[in-house]
Amino acid sequence: MKVAEILGNGRVNVSCELFPPKVWDKLSGAKQVVREIAALKPSFMSVTYGAGGGTSEYTVDLSREVEDCGVTALAHLTCLSTGEEKLLSIIESLKAHKIENILALRGDKGELSVPGAFAHASDLISLIKQHGDFCIGGACYPECHPESSSLASDLDGLKIKAESGCEFFTTQMFFDNNVFYKFMYRLLAAGITVPVVAGIMPVTNSAQLDRIISLSGSGIPLRFRAIADKFANDPAAMKQAGIAYATDQIIDLIASGVNNIHIYTMNKPDVAESIMTNLSDIIGK
Ligand code: FAD
DSSP, X not given: OOHHHHHTSSSOEEEEEEOOOSSGGGHHHHHHHHHHHHTTXXXXXXXXXXXXXXXXXXXXXXXXXXXXXXXXXXXXXXXXXXXXXXXXXXHHHHHHTTOOEEEEEOOOTTSOOOTTOOSSHHHHHHHHHHTOOOEEEEEEXXXXXXXXXXXXHHHHHHHHHHHHTOOEEEEOOOSOHHXXXXXXXXXXXXXXXXXXXXXXXXXOOHHHHHHHHHHXXXXXXXXXXXXXXXXXXXXXXXXXXXXXXXXXXXXHHHHTTOOEEEXXXXXXXXXXXXXXXXXXXXXXX
16 A cells, blocks of 8 residues: 555554664564564554665565565665665565555765765655656655755755655654644645654663764753653663653644654564554554
8 A cells, every 4th residue: 555545544643663684694583573563553664774775675575574464565765875776676676566655765974875876865756756656755854954054945855855756754753742843834834735754763772862863863852861861770761761752752743633653663563562552542453
């Protein structure tokens, strides 16, 4: 099924994210993670495309596994580290495996860029559009992409992606829902009307926090910083608090009418299960 169709179904949709292993011998473990998360019946599952393009085959492999479990797969694809020929072969492979959804991304600047690489996700969106009937999504950044010179230029980038054929956006993680609500007003004012999936990261280990901030540029509210400081040396308590914080964010989003939520589950079926259980009556599962 196309993700755009799922996002427009009028129900609350919760999706989960996986990342593929770097090496072949870890693939069966990753497939087991797919099966465990799929058993929670998320609305769809996305599979990241590793830095450097090194794990491209596994993104297709894991996306197939997601579909085999009866869940819609969203395969990520990045264009900075992968040349056009390879991109086309992956697009053909996704098509052959009846994977209908691609999250088209540029990739991070720190990655090895291939000569002649596309400069932006919008170029990749146009390429995918020419080569199949995919539902294409893109990334957006409630706190502004770190390379954007202003909020206005950030919105210009999103407009170009929407005009190129992007049918939905998934947000970078955020820890303060007000940041997301303000972003949604900015999109509305700019006339960008494609659905937006709110990305929530359950932080279950305080050592993750600084890495997350440096990779994503997301701000950490004082309330969450206090939680991470308080439980820094108590892993079980931090896990419980991180799951509760993410659950609280999701409930506030749903109560405010945000129907589409993506959980950065980071290959942790137990974390995904705890959040789904916390939400079971709210999302009707
Ligand atoms: P772009 O859309 O190209 O935007 C990058 C910058 O260029 C922005 O400042 C934007 O405003 C500007 N811009 C955009 N289009 C244009 C244009 N046509 N002309 C001029 N300027 C433009 N990385 C991975 O390696 N693998 C993954 O699987 C992955 N998954 C992700 C999933 C999500 C939901 C998110 C939010 C990020 C993900 N990333 C992933 C990270 C992503 O690759 C980086 O954030 C990257 O720095 C930007 O990617 P983008 O697709 O947003 O780039």
